[in-house]
Amino acid sequence: MSSTTGPGRLLVENRQVVFLEALATAAAVWWLASAGFGLTDTLSSPPLVAAAVAELLASGEWVPQFAATGRRIAYGFAISTVLGTAFGLLMGLYGFWEKVFQDYITVGLAFPSVFIALFAAMAFGVGDTAPTVTAGIAPFPFVAQNVYQGVNNVDTDLLEMARSFEVSRTRTLGRVVFRSVLPEWFAGVRYGFAGAWKLVTLAEAIAAEQGVGFMIQTELTRLSMTGVLAWTVLFGAVIAVFEYLVLRRIEERVFDWREQSAVAW
Amino acid sequence: MSEHTTDDGEADRLASDDAAAIRVAGLTRRFETGEGVETVFSGIDLEIAPGSFVVLIGKSGSGKSTLLDVISGVLEPSEGSVEFVPGDRDAAGNGRNSVEIGHVFQSPRLLPWDTAVENIEFVHENDPDYTDDLAREYLDLVGLSAHYEKFPGQLSGGQRQRVGIARALSIDPEVLLLDEPFSNLDEITADSLRRELLSVWRELGKTVLFVTHDITEAVQLADRILMLGDGEIYADLEVDLPRPRDVDSAEFVRFRGRAVERFHSIDGGEDGR
Amino acid sequence: MAVEGARLRGGDLTDRWLPRAVGLGLTFVLWLGLATWFERTSPVSPIPYPVETLTAAADLYLTGAVFAHLLPTLSRIVVGFAGAMVLGTVAGVLMGTTAYGEKFLSPFVVLGLALPSVALAAMARLVWGFSFAAPTTAAAIAVSPFVAINVWKGVENLDRDRLEMARSFGVSNRRLLRRVLTPDVAPALFAASRFGVALSWKVVTVTEVFAAASGVGYRVNQARGSYQYLDAGAWVVAFMAVVVLVEYGAFKPLERRAFAHRDDEDVELTGAR
Ligand SMILES: Nc1ncnc2c1ncn2[C@@H]1O[C@H](COP(=O)(O)OP(=O)(O)O)[C@@H](O)[C@H]1O
Ligand SMILES: [Mg+2]
Numbered sequence: 001m002s003s004t005t006g007p008g009r010l011l012v013e014n015r016q017v018v019f020l021e022a023l024a025t026a027a028a029v030w031w032l033a034s035a036g037f038g039l040t041d042t043l044s045s046p047p048l049v050a051a052a053v054a055e056l057l058a059s060g061e062w063v064p065q066f067a068a069t070g071r072r073i074a075y076g077f078a079i080s081t082v083l084g085t086a087f088g089l090l091m092g093l094y095g096f097w098e099k100v101f102q103d104y105i106t107v108g109l110a111f112p113s114v115f116i117a118l119f120a121a122m123a124f125g126v127g128d129t130a131p132t133v134t135a136g137i138a139p140f141p142f143v144a145q146n147v148y149q150g151v152n153n154v155d156t157d158l159l160e161m162a163r164s165f166e167v168s169r170t171r172t173l174g175r176v177v178f179r180s181v182l183p184e185w186f187a188g189v190r191y192g193f194a195g196a197w198k199l200v201t202l203a204e205a206i207a208a209e210q211g212v213g214f215m216i217q218t219e220l221t222r223l224s225m226t227g228v229l230a231w232t233v234l235f236g237a238v239i240a241v242f243e244y245l246v247l248r249r250i251e252e253r254v255f256d257w258r259e260q261s262a263v264a265w
Numbered sequence: 266m267s268e269h270t271t272d273d274g275e276a277d278r279l280a281s282d283d284a285a286a287i288r289v290a291g292l293t294r295r296f297e298t299g300e301g302v303e304t305v306f307s308g309i310d311l312e313i314a315p316g317s318f319v320v321l322i323g324k325s326g327s328g329k330s331t332l333l334d335v336i337s338g339v340l341e342p343s344e345g346s347v348e349f350v351p352g353d354r355d356a357a358g359n360g361r362n363s364v365e366i367g368h369v370f371q372s373p374r375l376l377p378w379d380t381a382v383e384n385i386e387f388v389h390e391n392d393p394d395y396t397d398d399l400a401r402e403y404l405d406l407v408g409l410s411a412h413y414e415k416f417p418g419q420l421s422g423g424q425r426q427r428v429g430i431a432r433a434l435s436i437d438p439e440v441l442l443l444d445e446p447f448s449n450l451d452e453i454t455a456d457s458l459r460r461e462l463l464s465v466w467r468e469l470g471k472t473v474l475f476v477t478h479d480i481t482e483a484v485q486l487a488d489r490i491l492m493l494g495d496g497e498i499y500a501d502l503e504v505d506l507p508r509p510r511d512v513d514s515a516e517f518v519r520f521r522g523r524a525v526e527r528f529h530s531i532d533g534g535e536d537g538r
Numbered sequence: 539m540a541v542e543g544a545r546l547r548g549g550d551l552t553d554r555w556l557p558r559a560v561g562l563g564l565t566f567v568l569w570l571g572l573a574t575w576f577e578r579t580s581p582v583s584p585i586p587y588p589v590e591t592l593t594a595a596a597d598l599y600l601t602g603a604v605f606a607h608l609l610p611t612l613s614r615i616v617v618g619f620a621g622a623m624v625l626g627t628v629a630g631v632l633m634g635t636t637a638y639g640e641k642f643l644s645p646f647v648v649l650g651l652a653l654p655s656v657a658l659a660a661m662a663r664l665v666w667g668f669s670f671a672a673p674t675t676a677a678a679i680a681v682s683p684f685v686a687i688n689v690w691k692g693v694e695n696l697d698r699d700r701l702e703m704a705r706s707f708g709v710s711n712r713r714l715l716r717r718v719l720t721p722d723v724a725p726a727l728f729a730a731s732r733f734g735v736a737l738s739w740k741v742v743t744v745t746e747v748f749a750a751a752s753g754v755g756y757r758v759n760q761a762r763g764s765y766q767y768l769d770a771g772a773w774v775v776a777f778m779a780v781v782v783l784v785e786y787g788a789f790k791p792l793e794r795r796a797f798a799h800r801d802d803e804d805v806e807l808t809g810a811r
Contacts, residue, residue, distance in 0.1 A: 018641035026646070042665055099557030100564070106790075110736040110781050112743040114755055115774045118762050122584035122770070123576060161374040164339045164366070165388040165436065175387055179378045194652070201654040202744060206759075213656050220660040220748065228664065232657040239652060 044225040052230035062234060068211040069200055069235075072128055076135025077196040081189055083136065084143020088188070091144065092151025092181075101144070108141030113199055114206075121207030131203035131211065139195025146188025150181035186251060193247070197239055284315035284472040285364045285439035287336065291345035294328070294335050305331045306496040309345070315439075318466060318473045320483040322528065323493035329476045330371075330444055332493065336474065337366050337442050349440065367433030367471075369443040373425045375417040381428045382413050385435050392436075403431040407461065423454035430458075434465065441471045445478065459486060463508075480528055484521050485510055494531045502527065586768040594772035595779070604776050611742060611753040612780070614670065618677025619738045623731065625678060626685025630730075633686065634693025643686070650683035655744045663749030673745035673753065680741040685730040692726025732789050739781060 010017055027046045034043035056062045091098040091105075116138050120130040154177050162172045204213025212235050219227030289311035295304045305328040313319050323329045334340040336347050349364035375384050385400035401413055407427040417425050426446060433441060443462075447455035463486065466473055477483055483490050484504060492500035502524060510517055569588045577583040586594075598604040629647070632639035658676045666672040696719070704714050746755030754777045761770035 012638050013641075015641050018638065019645050022642050022645045096557055099554065100561040103558065103561050104565075106785055107778070107782060110739055110785055111778070112740045112755070112781075114740070114744045114747055115758060115777075118747070118758055118770065119584065119774075122762055122767060123580075155374075157370070157372065157374050158376065160334075160339050161368070161370065162387075164334075164337050164368040165432075167388060167390055171387075171390050175379075176376065179376065198654045198656075202656045205656045205660075206747070213654070216654075216656055216660050217748075220663060223664060225661070225664045228657065228660045232654070232661075235654070235657075236649070236652060 042225060044229055048226045049229045049233060052226050053234055056230055056234060065210060065212055065215050065231075066235075066238065068128075068208075069131075069197075069204065069213065072131040072200045072204070072211065073135060073193075073196045075128070075132040076200055077193055079132070079136025080138075080140040080143055080192040080196065084140040084188060084192060085147050085185065087140070087144035088147020088185075089151065091148040098148070105141050105145050105148075109145065111138075111141075113138040113195075114202065117199065117203040117206050120203060124207075126207050126209050130207045131200045131213070134203040135196040135199040138199050139192045142191040142195065143185075143188040146184045146191070147181060150184030150188075151177065153184070154180040182254060186254065190247065197235075201235070284470055286315045286350040287311065287313040287440065287472065287474070288348040288350060289313075289336065289345070290348075292332070292335060292342055292347065293344035294331055294340065295343045304496060306493065307344075309498055311491070311498065313472060313474065315350075315472050316470050317488045318463075318475065318486060319489045319491060320475045320477060320487035321491045321493055322477055322480065322483045325478060327493050328496065329478075329493055333442055333444050333474065333476055337368050339368075351439065364440060365436050365438040367436055367438030367441045369426075369429050369433045369441070369446045371445040371448060373417075373429030373446075375425060375428055375432075377417050380414045380416055381409060381420070381431075384417070384428055385432045388432055388436055400431075400435060403435040404428070406434065406465065407431045423450050423458065426450060426458065430462070430465075434469065439472060441466075441473045443473070443475045445476055447482070448477070448479070455482075462486070480524055481512060481521060484517065484524055485512060490524065492528060499531055500527050582765060582767070584767050586771040590768060591771040591775055594768055595775035598772055598776045599779075607752055607754050607757045607773070608777065608780065610670075610750075611746065611755070611777070614673045614742045614746075614753065615677065615735070615738045617670075618674040618742060619681060619731075619734055621674070621678035622681035622685055622734055622738070626682035626730065626734070627689050627727075629682065629686040630689025631693055633690040640690070647683040647686050650679060651687075653680070655680065655741055656748070658741070659745040659748040662745055666749070668749060668751050672749040673742045676745040676749075677738045677741045681734045681737045684737060685734050688726045688730035688733070689723075692723040692730075695726070696722050728792065732793070735784065735789075743777075 011021070012018065030043065031046050034040050034045045040048070087101060087104075091101050113134065117130070117134045120133045120137075124130040124133065158176050158180075159172065162176055167175075200211070201213030201216065204211035205217035208214040212231055215231045216228055219231065289309055292309040292311075293304065293307040295302050297303075309332070321329055321332065331340065335342050338347075349366075351364055376387060379387060381404055382397050382400040385403060386395065386397065389395035389399075401410075404410065404413055404427075407430050409424060409427055409431065412420060412424060417428070420428065426449075430446070433443075447458055450458065459482065475486060484506070487504045490500070490502040490504060491498050492502075504520065506516060506520055512518075512521075566588055569585075573583065573585045573587045576585045629639075629643050633643050633647075634640075655676075658680055659672075662672040662676040666675065700718055700722070701714075704718050709717070742753070743755035743758075746753035747759045750756045754773055758770045758773045761767070761773065
């Protein structure tokens with residue numbers, strides 16, 4: 001969005017152009033390091049990974065793996081959203097429960113999620129359940145924390161206004177509290193989503209016979225950096241597409257009253 | 266700056282059957298703070314005539330907002346009572362058993378996610394006759410015809426305050442309470458809003474209780490000025506200047522001078538130290 | 539007539555400790571319930587009973603056995619976290635002060651935030667093998683984007699008015715740094731470190747499962763492999779003791795000081811991510 005556009009300015013000011021520069025730099029450093037030091041076995045290289053991704057796509061091998069992972073993410077995400085929202089509301093609306101659960105949140109935020117994954121694996125064995133449970137439980141403190149803060153941050157001036165105009169409690173909840181909490185809730189839900197995809201893949205690497213995490217683990221046992229990276233890149237691409245095409249759209253629609261979105265990246 | 270309003274209907278206005286009287290007796294409000302109990306004001310008795318424009322003035326921290334909030338019912342009184350005596354309209358029994366109060370706040374307290382029209386709609390929960398046309402009518406009244414569908418973030422400070430005023434008026438209140446509504450605005454905007462408020466008041470005939478810390482504003486607007494300080498109403502001045510009032514006229518300046526003197530006759534409040 | 543704040547205060551006992559006790563009780567009941575349920579339904583129960591587990595964890599400390607794996611984990615966390623703070627602060631300052639830095643580094647930050655920890659662990663393992671470097675670099679890479687974001691926001695939010703005020707009073711640079719810049723950035727840095735440490739616990743333990751032959755993550759996974767579920771539980775509890783100690787012994791008190799001057803307590807940044 002430069003007012004005086006010249007080719008030189010474009011190179012340093014245009015976000016898309018700089019984005020490509022960043023990617024190119026990273027790829028070049030990676031390529032030079034692996035080719036220059038003869039470390040292609042350990043570090044792989046951009047062309048190798050690109051070829052591997054192309055092959056995965058062409059063979060259709062990725063479809064069942066992504067379907068399994070996607071299904072688990074969806075379930076886990078739903079669980080963490082419901083749990084987190086419920087706990088957050090409980091804490092935000094009732095002082096007693098706020099105090100009861102604040103320690104849960106503190107400890108929950110720091111609790112190593114791999115332990116949850118390991119115990120879920122022990123409890124539920126190989127299959128859909130362990131990754132789903134892990135992704136449902138581990139991120140929920142984040143969601144709860146956000147909802148809780150959202151409720152706490154509701155502008156008391158607006159509540160007083162509603163009261164002074166004798167607006168009912170139901171309407172105030174719906175038109176003031178709900179709307180104020182929405183951005184924080186959405187931010188929390190996005191943490192939940194990010195947590196879901198990270199935790200599902202983690203749990204899959206520990207206890208699954210299918211899924212992206214399982215494939216990464218398999219490539220790891222084959223000591224194939226190319227394989228690990230190919231799955232990672234593909235997974236990242238799918239997540240990015242989902243983020244931009246779905247979540248951003250929803251966010252823009254829900255928050256159209258805000259002049260502009262605060263998150264630049 | 267002089268006023269250019271043309272007003273001659275004072276008698277009509279005062280006879281309005283649409284206004285309520287306010288009776289305040291022995292009103293006391295305390296707050297429990299960490300250090301102990303703070304009494305903001307105590308034993309306030311007041312009688313406000315229907316249709317009058319009363320300005321409550323006091324230094325910052327003197328308890329103006331608290332008094333207004335207790336009168337409006339946002340805060341409970343610690344002691345004493347507030348009573349609204351309905352005007353004829355309600356006595357005639359058109360189904361209302363309580364007096365409607367329109368509250369205008371210092372910052373307009375609009376819902377940021379709702380448009381101007383929706384903000385007005387918000388306070389019409391149990392009003393079967395409400396349509397968005399009503400909201401638009403009141404927005405027209407405060408000069409916002411071009412801004413029905415704008416969000417507060419897309420309006421200027423003065424325009425936001427106008428929405429706040431339209432919202433308060435839209436419930437057709439018998440009593441209008443305003444808490445330093447113009448103190449966040451530039452003087453030019455504030456002055457034109459003041460004039461609009463006066464003309465709306467004349468037209469609609471409401472009982473108005475207006476809070477400010479600005480003496481010129483008080484003398485310009487009021488039928489009667491109440492001064493709050495040291496937890497009590499320490500002065501009660503009748504403003505018998507003819508309307509429209511010219512702030513540069515000799516009698517206005519003279520009256521203002523007397524009011525200032527009276528205002529500073531006690532210490533207290535933050536800027537009285 | 540209600541006096542606000544007149545509700546009975548039972549002091550700290552009912553105000554703070556009763557809810558805590560309820561919380562602890564809930565945990566215990568939930569845990570017991572889970573253990574019992576799995577005991578009934580599966581041939582080998584994966585969830586050990588609470589009292590047994592706590593005893594076993596205490597034993598780990600009493601015999602000193604805990605340190606064989608706890609110390610490697612903690613040293614990896616400390617080094618990885620320190621690396622992340624350095625990397626993240628440099629990146630964050632670059633992003634906060636230069637437009638190009640912001641645009642160039644943003645993709646890396648987004649990438650770093652999005653990278654699943656399994657992928658990171660697998661790569662660390664393939665590059666470094668089973669070594670001290672694998673979990674440490676994994677932690678540094680995973681945590682630095684969060685630090686960068688917090689520092690970036692902290693730098694961007696520096697109160698320019700306050701800086702100009704200080705300049706206009708001719709405040710020296712040293713005093714400026716100590717009295718204005720540090721308190722301004724401290725909450726962001728604090729938030730970054732708080733969250734950074736929490737994330738380091740997570741990433742290091744994950745990496746230890748895939749790329750280490752020592753450490754708590756490795757040990758719990760090993761116990762799982764040999765069906766020693768009580769052992770696994772005891773190690774988790776032993777590790778959580780350290781986490782709780784750091785959270786409540788160091789971060790909570792520090793947090794109270796870092797945010798003492800802010801009433802809007804922007805805890806959003808202190809661990810919500
Ligand atoms: N919720 C509250 N809790 C404790 N003290 C309060 C509260 N609200 C107002 N006060 C105190 O009451 C006094 C009057 O406040 P306020 O009515 O806002 O003054 P004004 O509107 O005249 O500036 C102040 O000293 C203020 O500290
Ligand atoms: Mg006030």
